[in-house]
Amino acid sequence: MLAAYGGVFIAGSLLWGMAADGFRPDRWDVAGALVALVGVALIMYGPR
Structure with missing residues (x-):
């Protein structure tokens, strides 16, 4: 479950950078997120 938190952290970091620092992510940043x-x-909703 910690890996799922990591994925949310990555996307949240990009959003925070956009809101707080005026960061403009490129297409590779968005694709990675x-x-x-x-x-x-997959981790949260995949069949168990």
Whole structure:
């Protein structure tokens, strides 16, 4: 379950950077965050 938290942390870090620092993520930042969130979905909702 800690891996799922890590994926959410990655996406949250990008959002925080955008809100707090004016960071503009490029397509690779967004793609990496999406890959991490897909991993979160697999961990949380995959068949057991």
